[in-house]
Amino acid sequence: MRELAASVISDHVAEMCQRANIYLGEDVFKALKDSLESEESPTGKEVLKQLIENVEIARNEQIPICQDTGFAVFFVEWGQEVHLNDGTLEEAINAGVRRGYEEGYLRKSIVDDPLYKRKNTGDNTPAVIYTDIVPGDKVKISFAPKGGGSENMSAVKMLKPSDGEAGVIDFVVNHVKAAGPNPCPPIVVGIGIGGTFDKVAVLAKKALFRPVGETHPDSVFAALEKIILNKINDLGVGPQGFGGRTFALAVHIETFPSHIASMAAAVNINCHACRHLERII
Amino acid sequence: MEPKRIQAPLTDEVMISLKSGDNVLISGVIYTARDAAHKKLVELMDKGESLPIDLNGQIIYYVGPTPAKPGQAIGSAGPTTSGRMDAYTLRMLEKGMKACIGKGLRSQAVKDALQKHKGVYLAAVGGAGALLSKKIKKSEVVAYPELGPEAIRRLEVEDFPATVINDTCGNDLYEEGAKKYAR
Known part of the structure; x- marks a missing residue:
């Protein structure tokens, strides 16, 4: 059995929340640049140029790409030979989200009661978490901040x-x-x-x-x-x-x-x- | 086509000159409001009470920015989906609002009201929050600080880029643009 501290999960999650919101992945960035080549509409080209410039400003000046820094959504593949110490996976992920969104100056976009009070939880928790138990002793965490x-x-x-x-x-x-x-x-x-x-x-x-x-x-x-x-x-x-x-x-x-x-x-x-x-x- | 430079707050003369598809660069003072702030403003109107901001000639920007880092005027600040404000827009126009900036489709009722009140609907590029934040030179919360990102802010903007979607004559760039490039 591999022992893993909950704080390790939280540290990774906090870092991922900030990184994902500031640095657009190369896959999507390439697709945007390719579309600028193929787009026929002048107005459309102008928009794509702004989007490419936006990605660059976000990276260079550490500003979130979009003000909607999303609902924190996670897919976790948990190796069944890994034992988590000092807390639950849910607590560990939410602690990471709380820290990442605060330290990264990210927008807190979650309200507690969805119908009546709609009061902001203040720390962008809770996250939406899907967990699969898989063979092995590794943990794979996939994260996406999902815009509303x-x-x-x-x-x-x-x-x-x-x-x-x-x-x-x-x-x-x-x-x-x-x-x-x-x-x-x-x-x-x-x-x-x-x-x-x-x-x-x-x-x-x-x-x-x-x-x-x-x-x-x-x-x-x-x-x-x-x-x-x-x-x-x-x-x-x-x-x-x-x-x-x-x-x-x-x-x-x-x-x-x-x-x-x-x-x-x-x-x-x-x-x-x-x-x-x-x-x- | 060169963008048109416009100064906020707006005059009727400027409104009539703006046509669907025009790119504009806005400078001056604008105010922010999203769902929760609109709800509060309309509740005040229903009670006949005065509003925390004077809407005459104003541009309302539908945005909930990220928190500003030390040294920044504002955090990432792109437009949110405008359709959620449709229920309140007629009331805002009646109180003197001249334009709103957001992104996405508006209801027919809003388009009709824009014509009636000589207003326009502008779209900023959704998801270009980092770029747009650079066009905002000053930001100050002027009402509902308890709403956090949804508070009403007074923004000083310089060459803030937007595109006219619905003009005072009833034209709609979303309909016309798609027709042109559909196959």
Whole structure:
């Protein structure tokens, strides 16, 4: 059994919260720069230039890329040979979020009671945490600060198996079209297909953690990612919705086996500040 | 096309000259308000009480910035989704607000109200919070400090970039722009 102190998890989490919010990953930065080359609309190009400059200012001056420094979302793969000392995983992660958001001058965007009082918790906790127990003695922490504007443009639909590929395409493209400029395009579109009502939403979220440029490992689904991406860009919505050819930078699909009666589908949208980081401890 | 330079607060003359698709650079004083501040302002209007800020000719910026680091005027400060303010916008226009800066779609009721009150809806680039923060020279909380990032701030801005989405004639860049590039 490997012994691991909760403080080690907290230290990593605090550092990840700050880093992810200030330094946009090279995968997304490259996609933005590539889209500047291919964009046809002058207004769209102007927006992309501002976004690239924004990434550079954030890095050089240590300013968060976006003022919405997000809901702290974690996927943890916990090696079953690791024993955590001095606290629970949840406490350790939340302690890291608390410290990272305070020390990093990040915005605290979480309210406690979602309906009535909506009082800010003051430290951006609690985080949303998904945990998988895996073989081995390592811990992998993946983190994304998820902005509210793009998160609001998300949906789950319980399609019928007979709806087939066309049903998935229609659902996603129509949904993204309705979202239009709201989720800060160019967007990254996370799609879940399969599983249950709850599982498919998590799949769509997980799809947003995949580096831009990587495809689904199954070539059939990789091809579907491309079809949907082209259809979305053909809507003409463009950067920030001002019109253009770059509405989305990428479409990522995650899949899971399905019940014989179901074909669940989910869309989770990320803005161009598609921030994600991982650490293996 | 060269951006138009405009001075805040705004006059009716300037409002009429602004057309959907124009890029503008705003200098002067603007105020911030998001969901919670709007709710409070409209509650005061309902009670017939005076507001903590005079809305006449003003630009309201929908933003909840990150905390400023020592030496900074403000933290990251890009626009939030405007549609959440739709329910309050008519009331704000009636009290003299001339323009709002945000990002994303507005309801038909808001677009109609903008025409009626000679107002415009401007979009700043969503997610460009670091860049936009450099255009804000001074920031001061003037109401509702208890709301934290949602407090009302008075901002002094210089060449703050925005694009006209809905103008006083009922044009909409979101509709026209997408039509032009759709295939």
